[in-house]
Amino acid sequence: MSETSAEPTPEIKSMQLVEQPTAVMRETVPMNALPEFFGRAFGAVMAAVQNQGVQVAGPPFGLYRGTPTDVVDVEAGFPVSAPIHGADGVVPSALPEGQALEVLHTGPYDTLAQTYADIQARMKDLGLVPADMMWEYYLSDPAAEPDPATWRTLVVWPVA
Numbered sequence: 001m002s003e004t005s006a007e008p009t010p011e012i013k014s015m016q017l018v019e020q021p022t023a024v025m026r027e028t029v030p031m032n033a034l035p036e037f038f039g040r041a042f043g044a045v046m047a048a049v050q051n052q053g054v055q056v057a058g059p060p061f062g063l064y065r066g067t068p069t070d071v072v073d074v075e076a077g078f079p080v081s082a083p084i085h086g087a088d089g090v091v092p093s094a095l096p097e098g099q100a101l102e103v104l105h106t107g108p109y110d111t112l113a114q115t116y117a118d119i120q121a122r123m124k125d126l127g128l129v130p131a132d133m134m135w136e137y138y139l140s141d142p143a144a145e146p147d148p149a150t151w152r153t154l155v156v157w158p159v160a
């Protein structure tokens with residue numbers, strides 16, 4: 001009798017985060033407009049940090065505040081080596097310090113809901129309360145890697 005092998009469940013890790021300055025655009029966006037917003041935000045943020053001579057200190061990310069519904073309060077941008085000055089809709093922000101759970105998701109963005117459910121279940125098992133924000137580092141460039149099955153997204157969900 002043969003068994004069907006399922007994809008292995010990614011390892012959810014507990015992390016202690018340090019505050020990280022960021023440069024972002026923040027808007028309330030309909031869920032179906034996120035790709036357009038991310039493209040616009042990443043381009044504007046990159047231009048702003050280059051104009052100010054600030055170095056990007058990590059991959060692009062999207063930070064979500066509250067529980068997404070038909071719309072989401074989102075920040076999109078990059079970690080930076082030093083705080084920026086606001087310009088052309090790009091503002092300084094920061095990823096907070098504190099305890100968080102993180103997991104590397106491999107696959108299309110529309111399967112991230114299961115990864116979030118897995119993190120929530122782990123938090124519940126550990127007696128932790130999820131914060132009202134979470135973020136995703138986009139480690140793959142869909143333009144360079146057109147196969148969504150290969151996309152890698154690092155999901156970080158702080159503890160309240």
